[in-house]
Amino acid sequence: MAVIEVAGLVKTYGETRAVDGVSFEVQEGEIFGIVGPNGAGKTTIVESVEGLRQPDAGAISVLGLDPIRDRYEITERLGAQLQESRLQDKIRVNEALELYASFYRHPADWRDLLDRLGLEGKETARYADLSGGQKQRLAVALALVGSPEVAILDELTTGLDPQARRDTWDTIEDIKRAGVTVVLVTHFMEEADRLCDRIMVIDHGRVAAIDTPAGLIGRIGSKQRLRFRPSNPLDDGLLSRLPDVSAVTHEGPQTIVTGTGNVVHSVTALLAQQHVIAQDLRIEQASLEDAYLALTGDALVETGSENR
């Protein structure tokens, strides 16, 4: 069952066609990723779904409701992550959570959420005194405090250190296991690959692709690359005559063999037959990042800083 249905969404700001005919569905219980370069239209799309922006054209249905007309009902059932600047510096963590819990008919136990998000002991800390990562996790807690059926998380782990990022991923998987449908806007392909059931790639206000991570990677072909230092000299001709090999090149002492299908098996079998050991062997395959770059032509911006 689709919990979010978007058809033909269009939004223009003056001359800018920020969203130009976007259609997609998010199925119940999935983690649906939205990725794309800066300015691609991701925020406009999710804020239209949340009822915060009025589209110029198109239809949006969230849990069978209209985000603008049924704003109150939707607020009760859809949890959206706040941008951090929307909280007062002086508010304490417990005050913010109590306040947000009071908006909902069936709030979650926020103490439990704090534990799950690694914020235990921070109940009485003021918002301004939290680190960037703690503010981020508080934003997630606030998005979940209403026990929503759908959670929309935007740039969830930007600014977190690698450990905090992995902890946050575990939390998202917990949320999914609890039956919540998650829409995740992210810059990080590793995050999208690890968490998302399906990913929508947005570029210049349009849908470039919607597919599973493996499906997106499969679109750019199944090329594989072996990189190794042969223990004894090896005739390139033997390698390039193997059926699955498309190219043999060298970088310093390294031999690089590119191919498809069973190339890894063919090359290692040949090496064994020739009594050559492949030292420092590495096998490289296309990643989600390669697929993303091929679809958008955009260089990914990996900031990882606390102050983005």
Ligand code: ADP
């Ligand atoms: P993303 O979230 O992918 O970075 P946005 O949805 O924020 O993309 O923006 C898409 C385009 O619309 C950009 O060109 C942006 O400058 C423009 N835009 C977004 N919001 C506004 C606004 N409130 N007023 C004018 N232009 C906007």
